[in-house]
Amino acid sequence: MLQSGSLVEVFEFPVITQQQLQAYAEASGDFNPIHLDEQEAKKVGLPGVIAHGMLSAALIAERAVRFVEKEAPLKRYKLVQFQTRFKAMTGLGDQLSVRGVVKEVTEHGITVELQAKNQKGQLITTGLAQFRS
Amino acid sequence: MGSLKSQIGQQAGPFEEEISQQRIARFCSAIGVQQTQVAPPTFLTLFRKGEFELLQRLGIPLSRVLHAEQEYWYESSVQAGDRIKFQTSITQVLEKHGSTFFMQFITMETTFHAERDSGERPVGRAKNTIVIREKVN
Numbered sequence: 001m002l003q004s005g006s007l008v009e010v011f012e013f014p015v016i017t018q019q020q021l022q023a024y025a026e027a028s029g030d031f032n033p034i035h036l037d038e039q040e041a042k043k044v045g046l047p048g049v050i051a052h053g054m055l056s057a058a059l060i061a062e063r064a065v066r067f068v069e070k071e072a073p074l075k076r077y078k079l080v081q082f083q084t085r086f087k088a089m090t091g092l093g094d095q096l097s098v099r100g101v102v103k104e105v106t107e108h109g110i111t112v113e114l115q116a117k118n119q120k121g122q123l124i125t126t127g128l129a130q131f132r133s
Numbered sequence: 134m135g136s137l138k139s140q141i142g143q144q145a146g147p148f149e150e151e152i153s154q155q156r157i158a159r160f161c162s163a164i165g166v167q168q169t170q171v172a173p174p175t176f177l178t179l180f181r182k183g184e185f186e187l188l189q190r191l192g193i194p195l196s197r198v199l200h201a202e203q204e205y206w207y208e209s210s211v212q213a214g215d216r217i218k219f220q221t222s223i224t225q226v227l228e229k230h231g232s233t234f235f236m237q238f239i240t241m242e243t244t245f246h247a248e249r250d251s252g253e254r255p256v257g258r259a260k261n262t263i264v265i266r267e268k269v270n
Contacts, residue, residue, distance in 0.1 A: 020163070
């Protein structure tokens with residue numbers, strides 16, 4: 001049964017590639033050149049192409065939804081709020097893993113806090129997902 | 134770039150976009166998740182036309198924009214066949230001065246509605262905070 005402190009197991013996503021950023025740009029409509037063009041990224045002082053923050057947010061939200069669906073299938077929880085903060089950047093060749101913990105369970109709701117870290121253990125993106133039944 | 138505080142209240146839209154199963158499928162594939170009937174939660178990021186228009190109006194090149202924070206409030210999910218109506222406004226500008234930099238945090242809020250045969254329903258809203266960082270001497 002889900003309770004405060006229940007863990008969302010670590011899930012590793014594939015290594016970030018230029019091909020994925022190109023696909024994400026096309027699917028999302030975010031063609032900011034810092035995600036696609038090495039020269040443009042360097043011109044504004046970045047070390048190179050960086051991944052879309054919203055790509056990591058998408059992975060976090062997905063994990064939260066799948067976790068709640070799997071752990072509490074009968075409750076028919078719906079995601080009502082999702083908040084995400086971008087703490088550090090990721091680049092090509094980085095690999096994100098997402099983990100989380102249940103913060104609160106009430107009669108009609110559940111709140112899950114998640115983190116995406118890179119392969120070095122550095123915090124990249126945080127997420128807070130609130131569900132209601 | 135000077136202070137953007139005077140831009141609070143600027144609006145863009147309303148805009149309308151048709152949602153096909155193909156657009157949902159393409160997004161699912163790009164984030165590496167199984168395709169579903171209902172769009173994933175962050176699919177609302179497709180509707181940033183108003184944000185891009187406001188940035189352009191303010192003369193901010195996209196390459197200067199970093200994403201700091203994003204929030205969504207959901208009332209109903211987006212499905213293929215929906216026509217999404219949305220509009221965006223600048224709701225907050227916070228400034229941070231350092232000895233070598235000047236940062237501005239710009240918050241833009243977007244509201245979404247979906248229209249289909251059965252009528253119109255609220256989808257939710259989004260709050261996006263971006264940061265523009267400039268070096269100063």
